[in-house]
Amino acid sequence: MSILSDLLGALGSGRVEVVDLTAPLHSGTPLLQLPEPFANTIPFRLEEISRYDDRGPGWYWNDIHTGEHTGTHFDAPVHWATGRDGEDVSQVDPAKLVAPAAVLDFAGNAAQDSDFLLEIAHVKQWQEAHGPLPDGGWLLYRTGWDARGESQSEFLNGGHSPGISVECARWLAEETPIIGVGVETVGTDAGAAHSFEPAFPCHSYLLGAGKYGLTQLRNLAVLPPTGAVVLTAPLPIVGGSGSPTRVLALVER
Numbered sequence: 001m002s003i004l005s006d007l008l009g010a011l012g013s014g015r016v017e018v019v020d021l022t023a024p025l026h027s028g029t030p031l032l033q034l035p036e037p038f039a040n041t042i043p044f045r046l047e048e049i050s051r052y053d054d055r056g057p058g059w060y061w062n063d064i065h066t067g068e069h070t071g072t073h074f075d076a077p078v079h080w081a082t083g084r085d086g087e088d089v090s091q092v093d094p095a096k097l098v099a100p101a102a103v104l105d106f107a108g109n110a111a112q113d114s115d116f117l118l119e120i121a122h123v124k125q126w127q128e129a130h131g132p133l134p135d136g137g138w139l140l141y142r143t144g145w146d147a148r149g150e151s152q153s154e155f156l157n158g159g160h161s162p163g164i165s166v167e168c169a170r171w172l173a174e175e176t177p178i179i180g181v182g183v184e185t186v187g188t189d190a191g192a193a194h195s196f197e198p199a200f201p202c203h204s205y206l207l208g209a210g211k212y213g214l215t216q217l218r219n220l221a222v223l224p225p226t227g228a229v230v231l232t233a234p235l236p237i238v239g240g241s242g243s244p245t246r247v248l249a250l251v252e253r
Contacts, residue, residue: 014253021182021217021230021247023149025071030155030216032069032186041067068242074234075180075188075203075213079241082208089243090236092212096179097232100137101249102130103223107144110162115192116143117165123172130225135177138230142220145184149218155186163190166201173205180212182230182247184220188213214247223249 010016023029029044045065050056068089069075077086104126109116118141123133133139143162148154155161162185164172169189172178181188181202188202198204206213214232229250234243 010252017251017253019219019222019228019249019251021219021249022072022245023146023216023218025066025244028150028152029071030149030152030186031067033156041070044070066244068237068240068244069187069215071244072214072216072218072247073242074232074245075207075215075242076234076240077207077210077212079213080200080203080207082204083210086207086210088238089234089240090238092234096136096212097234099179099230099232100134100226101140101182101223101228101230102126102133102137102178103140103142103220103225103228105142105220105225106162107142107221110143110145114157114160114162115190116162117190118163118168119165120168120171123168126225133176133178134226136179137177138180138182138214139172139176139178140182140214140217140220140223140230141184143184144221146216146218146220149184149216157191159191161185161191163193164188164202166196166198169201169205173209173211178211180214181206182214182217184217185215187215214245217247219249223251227252 025044027043027045031041034040046062049061051060076089077083078088189200193200231248232245234245237243
């Protein structure tokens with residue numbers, strides 16, 4: 001039996017489960033809000049073209065209005081000034097969109113402190129228990145923040161949401177073999193990261209290093225610390241800085 005046939009058999013029998021890590025995309029999907037004078041993205045919106053009526057009697061379809069960085073989405077290097085000469089989302093190697101994942105669970109810490117920051121020591125402690133971060137894989141950072149995902153006010157929480165420290169962001173970008181970081185929050189950086197030096201260090205260091213970001217993930221709680229394979233499918237928008245994306249995980253049960 002071929003490898004792919006074996007995979008299909010495992011999927012059909014339930015030996016491999018497909019877990020959806022994507023937040024539903026709708027008009028109420030929480031959005032990052034930047035203060036004036038900075039520009040902000042638009043809310044997601046459907047605009048009906050026809051729905052089995054005189055505009056189109058046999059079909060239903062819509063125009064969609066959205067930003068690249070709305071809902072569960074992919075950050076390409078060109079999204080940030082430090083990565084301005086890097087890849088846009090259409091240039092990302094498809095082979096990188098299927099990758100192993102390390103899942104670091106710090107939901108308990110974030111529940112006690114909404115400004116909790118992941119430090120290098122936390123990652124090294126995780127490695128002592130589970131082994132090295134995957135070469136060419138994702139670091140998925142669970143904080144329990146997905147439980148807030150249907151409320152803009154709870155999700156943004158007045159600018160208080162967990163993230164990654166400056167030192168840890170730089171270390172992950174420069175000294176680990178991961179291709180990127182995935183989070184449950186509105187962006188890869190902490191809510192207070194505008195006040196860090198540099199500001200928004202995950203964006204600055206990771207995208208500057210040619211790595212990627214995934215945001216507003218869900219269901220990380222059901223993934224094992226190691227062993228999951230993540231499939232990420234952003235739209236290949238030519239010149240795009242990112243894209244809303246469907247993110248799935250394959251988990252052996």
